[in-house]
Amino acid sequence: MSDPLLQVDDLHVHFPAGGRAVGGKRNPVRAVDGISFSIERGRTLGLVGESGCGKSTTGLSILRLVEPTSGTVTFDGTDLGNLGRKDLRRFRRRAAMIFQDPYASLDPRRTVGDAIGEALDIHDLHQGRQARATRVAELLERVGLHPDTGSRYPHEFSGGQRQRVGIARALAVEPDFLVCDEPIAALDVSIQAQVLNLLAELQDELQLTYLFIAHDLAAVQHVSDRIAVMYLGRIVEEGDRRDVITDPQHPYTRALLSAVPVPDPVAERQRSRVELVGDVPSPMNPPSGCRFRTRCPRVFEACGRIDPDLIPVGGGEGSVGGGHTAACLLHGEVGQPVERSEHPDANEIEAGLDGALPNR
Amino acid sequence: MSIDRPSGDVVLSVRDLEVSFATRRGRADVVRGLDYDLRRGETLALVGESGSGKSVSTMALTKLIPIPPGRVTGTAMLDGQDLIAMSERDLLAVRGRRIGFVFQDPMTSLNPVHPIGRQLTEGMRHHLGISESDARDRAVDLLRKVGIPAAEKRLDDYPHQFSGGMRQRVVIAIGLSCDPQVLIADEATTALDVTTQAQIIELVNQLQDELGMAVIWITHDLGVVAGIADRVMVMYAGEIVEEADVDELFADPRHPYTVGLLKSLPVLGAFDRDELAAIPGLPPAPTDLPAGCAFHPRCAYRDDERCVSERPPLREVGGDAGSGHRIRSFYEVAEDDRRAAATAGIAAPEHREEDAS
Ligand SMILES: Nc1ncnc2c1ncn2[C@@H]1O[C@H](COP(=O)(O)OP(=O)(O)OP(=O)(O)O)[C@@H](O)[C@H]1O
Ligand SMILES: Nc1ncnc2c1ncn2[C@@H]1O[C@H](COP(=O)(O)OP(=O)(O)O)[C@@H](O)[C@H]1O
Ligand code: SF4
Ligand code: SF4
Ligand SMILES: [Mg+2]
């Protein structure tokens, strides 16, 4: 039974190209270039991929903090593209964002109580000084800060505490949906677990739905129900976290998993990695056919001609809300490779994964 | 099960290294008595959270910190010469020559307005006194070594014409250009994607086999430590709290902080939803260190009076005498907890079995 809170269909976000055009026509930056996914109510979708692949742009455009170029975003049954100003404001009460950098996302000249209170004011919540102060104290306490720290300034807090303030501010509007964009990347190792625990606790308690953006695959796997892997503006694989992590079907997902450093020196010495050749191509000029082909260890002839769609792959037993899909021409019919390359690196993918995962 | 410890000669020997800064909030004791030996061909990982003193302790070796407000005491013997006592002029011949550096952000180590070739040859001409054309030949060689394709054609390119990963390779090439005895890499892969990070780690491991330099690798990522280190020093509040060979550190950690860190990590391939075993509280500010053991306010093993009043000494632990496994704590973590931490990282029991054979 599926009950998506958020549904994204064929979303494109193109930015006009900056700089001077070389030889005539300028290509736009295709930051997000046709992605579709949905998130069930109360669940978490993890979004992973290399820097610049379009993760933040995806999150920002869902919240309409960046205008999508085309495609639809449906939130709780309503197409956000059709919302007028007023309705959009109402939507903003139900969806909020937590940013990577707790330093940059808070105004250094305002107390954290004001930062949180501002979110309340915009939406006319808890009006009156007393009511407002009580609510701010409640929120601070909820995220594990002392309730009377509201009068302090951001620089008086550590990174982890500032991230808690960011979370309190996001929670102020009592949202149903949170985009968490690298919420732990700037935090100390010993503090990351505290914040991950807090996010999990809040989700349980407030029935929140999360889009969780991060590059740390172990953290993403821990908090997510499903995982989507992005490459150059596209989702190349999506599925239940178990399927994506233990039975990755796209060569890019496999390369990514094989590169994750694991805290076990014996495993690190034994595993071999999938070397990706070259760099991520420019999103102004994605390769023809499959976008991953310039770096794919399993590239074959058809990859330059055909742009693969996301299609069902693998077994996908333990799935929460839907199957397991990948966009790679090695998968023709369901789980059926059409043509295999004889690329020598193909076996290394397996070897790399064996080192990374104990449970295989 | 432990790998052979590099048995090369000691190239750098640090004793009683202390660094403090005069600040508005009083004196900040940032590095509080480091002792270690670094051997030829060895990779020593310095791991710890931000502010624990990793960068300052290595930058202080060649006075790359502002003095004053900084103050450095102790000794650091590089080939029989004490760096701490050295004049600024003599240090100029050490930095970039006998000690190479790679920092976190390649854009801050590279000058955006000069082509990379010039940035590579400058140091070599200055330190090695070789001609421009010899320096250019060497630069091409180095760029090839660090995996820059079509190296001879890239010498005249500017930093912005390279991707982040390629720029970091260039910075590594510069760090290695004068054949340093010691390479200090400070969060050298932190800003890079995992795929690029894996390549850089592979590259450094391979260059080290080839060139035999010693490496001090600073990181906060325990996964990266496992992939690159021979030996590990865990830092907390300006002190070494645990030091051991890499295999021993992960298989048999003994200090409450190390164990706490390992147990708090989410594990790739473990699908339970259990709450992560987070270490409570925050690291202390260096101007406001707790009395006794600096970790005591957060420690699950805190036992008696001593923990809160007396500074624990760094002492040898573990079965093998002379293994160099040391902790700074009055108490060791109990056996079953150590086991839990050792397997918390990633290795399921079956997997451990395998490598014992
Ligand atoms: N306002 C903008 N104008 C032009 N290009 C942009 C703009 N915002 C983002 N881009 C480009 O769009 C692409 C996707 O960027 P985005 O920030 O979504 O990546 P990301 O996956 O979040 O990366 P990271 O992991 O580094 O945060 C990049 O090529 C980026 O340079
Ligand atoms: N110039 C300075 N003046 C005062 N304090 C400093 C200075 N440089 C560094 N520190 C302090 O020294 C401590 C250790 O810093 P650092 O070595 O950079 O930590 P790490 O590299 O482990 O993150 C921090 O508390 C930092 O604020
Ligand atoms: S379609 Fe071809 S290039 Fe793309 S991922 Fe599959 S094998 Fe690789
Ligand atoms: S000395 Fe005491 S407080 Fe410090 S780490 Fe050891 S047990 Fe914990
Ligand atoms: Mg981003």
Ligand SMILES: [Mg+2]
């Ligand atoms: Mg540092």
